[in-house]
Amino acid sequence: MTNLEKYTQIFTTVFEIEESKLKDLEYQGIKAWDSVGHMSLISEIEDCFDIMLDTDDIIELSTFEKGKEILKKYDIEI
Amino acid sequence: MIDYEKILNIPPYAYDKKEKEAFLTEILKDLTKHHYQNCSQYKGILDALNFNSEAGIRSYQDIPFLPVSLFKKLELKSIKDEEIFKTMTSSGTTGQAVSKIYLDKETASHQQKTLVKIVSNFTGSSRMPMLIIDCPSVVKNRAMFSARGAGILGFSIFGANKTYALDDDMNLNLDAIETFLEKHQGKPILLFGFTFMIWQHFYKELKKQNKKIDLSQGILIHGGGWKKLQNESVNPQAFKDALRDVSFIKKIYDYYGMVEQTGCVYMECEEGHLHASIFSDILTRRSIDFTPCDIGETGIIEVVSILPKSYPGHVLLTEDEGVILGEDDCPCGRSGKYFKIHGRLKNAEIRGCSDTYGPQK
Numbered sequence: 001m002t003n004l005e006k007y008t009q010i011f012t013t014v015f016e017i018e019e020s021k022l023k024d025l026e027y028q029g030i031k032a033w034d035s036v037g038h039m040s041l042i043s044e045i046e047d048c049f050d051i052m053l054d055t056d057d058i059i060e061l062s063t064f065e066k067g068k069e070i071l072k073k074y075d076i077e078i
Numbered sequence: 079m080i081d082y083e084k085i086l087n088i089p090p091y092a093y094d095k096k097e098k099e100a101f102l103t104e105i106l107k108d109l110t111k112h113h114y115q116n117c118s119q120y121k122g123i124l125d126a127l128n129f130n131s132e133a134g135i136r137s138y139q140d141i142p143f144l145p146v147s148l149f150k151k152l153e154l155k156s157i158k159d160e161e162i163f164k165t166m167t168s169s170g171t172t173g174q175a176v177s178k179i180y181l182d183k184e185t186a187s188h189q190q191k192t193l194v195k196i197v198s199n200f201t202g203s204s205r206m207p208m209l210i211i212d213c214p215s216v217v218k219n220r221a222m223f224s225a226r227g228a229g230i231l232g233f234s235i236f237g238a239n240k241t242y243a244l245d246d247d248m249n250l251n252l253d254a255i256e257t258f259l260e261k262h263q264g265k266p267i268l269l270f271g272f273t274f275m276i277w278q279h280f281y282k283e284l285k286k287q288n289k290k291i292d293l294s295q296g297i298l299i300h301g302g303g304w305k306k307l308q309n310e311s312v313n314p315q316a317f318k319d320a321l322r323d324v325s326f327i328k329k330i331y332d333y334y335g336m337v338e339q340t341g342c343v344y345m346e347c348e349e350g351h352l353h354a355s356i357f358s359d360i361l362t363r364r365s366i367d368f369t370p371c372d373i374g375e376t377g378i379i380e381v382v383s384i385l386p387k388s389y390p391g392h393v394l395l396t397e398d399e400g401v402i403l404g405e406d407d408c409p410c411g412r413s414g415k416y417f418k419i420h421g422r423l424k425n426a427e428i429r430g431c432s433d434t435y436g437p438q439k
Contacts, residue, residue: 028163028183035164035190036217039234052205052238055194059235 003049003078007071010044011064027062049076080108082188085384090195090355091412095405098356098414099137105384106138106392107131113390116156120144120390139361139370143380143395146338149177157182157388168225168337179338185388189341192385193232196355199412200331200345201236201297207262208237209255209296211271211280213244225337226272226302232340233270233299243271243280250283259291266295272302273332276321277312284324293325301333301343305421314350334419338391339383344417349409351416358383360417362402363395376401376420397423 001009011022015032027033033041042058045051045067051074053061061067068078085105093101110131113120124131127142135141148154155162161182168177181189210230217227234240241258245251259267271280276298284291298321307317318330334352335343342358354360361370362377371377379398386392400419408416 028187035186035231039231043238043240046238055198055203055205055235059191059194 003076006048007045007068007078010041010048014041014044022064025064045071049074051076079112080105080384080387082184086188086191086195086357088356090199090357091353091414093356094413098359101356102359102382102384103135103138106141106382107135109384109387109392110135110141112387113156113392117154117390119152119154120156138359138382138393141382141393143393144390145395146177146336146397149179149338149391150175153178153180154391155180155389161388166225166228166337166340177338179340179391180389182388185385188385188387190232190235192341192357193343194235196343196345196357197233197236197299200347201268201299205236205238206266206268206297207239207241207258208234208268208270209241209243209258210234210237211243211269211276213246213248214242215246228337228340229272229301230270237268237270244275248279250279252287252289255291259293264295266297267293269293269296269298269327271298271300273300273304273317274302274306276300277307277317281320281324285320289324291325293327296325296327297329297331298327299331299333301335304419308421336381336396338394339381339386341385342381342383347408347410347412347416351403351408351410352418353408353410353412354415354417356414357385360400360402360415362400362417365423371402373402373404378423379419399423
């Protein structure tokens with residue numbers, strides 16, 4: 001699997017949402033992506049890419065697209 | 079309107095008395111106006127007090143306080159019903175009324191950011207493996223958070239590889255704890271829980287089983303009130319000593335906070351003093367006439383916070399008693415007021431995350 005496929009799959013699994021809806025998805029935009037969902041998302045991303053995000057990045061990671069940029073900082077190209 | 083993005087980037091203990099007074103007064107004045115315009119009950123209260131929010135506020139200390147118990151009796155909010163994103167409740171035991179705090183997305187997000195700014199001043203910005211001294215079911219209902227669940231979730235951002243030390247029947251899960259400790263041996267770890275839960279289900283169980291675990295690299299953050307421990311004659315020092323005895327933990331920080339002003343916690347510093355950040359403040363008032371107390375004089379605690387925008391909870395009179403020990407001169411180096419909480423006022427209703435926790439089984 002490519003990094004993009006892994007990244008996409010995390011979102012579709014954690015939030016039980018179709019891939020087509022990910023493009024404009026943002027924090028608090030759907031019921032599943034609330035603060036509980038957010039922490040599940042973070043721990044899935046960390047496990048999958050074997051990284052530990054800084055607290056500031058956890059807060060910043062507020063859209064599907066933004067997450068890709070943040071992961072670059074951790075040398076994960078998506 | 080208030081530029082929270084900018085404000086929340088200011089270091090949390092940066093301002094001295096004069097700067098902080100001007101800063102808080104400006105923001106809290108705006109918030110008072112905002113709630114006056116958007117919450118009819120709040121308007122009713124200020125009008126009944128004949129309070130003029132334009133002329134009447136020279137300092138934030140002049141803004142009328144609402145008693146926290148009002149949030150149990152009234153549904154106070156400054157947003158439309160369709161904007162409610164989360165409702166938080168205080169942790170009242172069965173039979174007691176609970177406070178309901180209505181949050182929109184904006185206020186909820188500011189609460190989390192503020193908590194991060196304040197707590198990382200004590201723990202550093204890098205995250206640590208986290209052991210939560212509570213049971214997993216406490217964060218189950220997502221739309222309706224108890225104060226306990228909200229506390230755990232809010233502090234989870236500082237942790238990774240989260241493990242719960244108790245099972246859903248509140249039994250100590252020693253296997254989980256030992257696996258967790260083995261995996262993170264030698265690394266700093268974060269422990270979080272509510273004071274009474276830690277005492278009752280963690281310390282006492284370890285003691286009973288005559289078991290010692292190595293938490294010498296741990297940082298424990300705990301809150302939720304001392305009343306139940308006071309009933310067992312356990313004071314903060316005895317609490318620390320007892321935990322050190324079973325777990326060798328050195329860094330233990332208490333915090334003071336309440337669901338009505340989530341995000342603005344008052345962390346205990348290395349000197350054992352609770353500190354107000356620039357995002358909130360505490361005042362002490364005399365019970366006779368509600369005039370402000372002097373430093374060193376015990377009074378009723380009033381809390382102000384710049385965060386409550388979706389509900390009129392920016393200036394509240396608590397049911398706690400305490401004393402301001404000083405301002406801008408704590409040996410730990412942080413500016414702002416530092417203080418001590420004595421406990422609940424006599425005859426006040428029992429509340430607080432660990433105080434309301436009823437006996438198990």
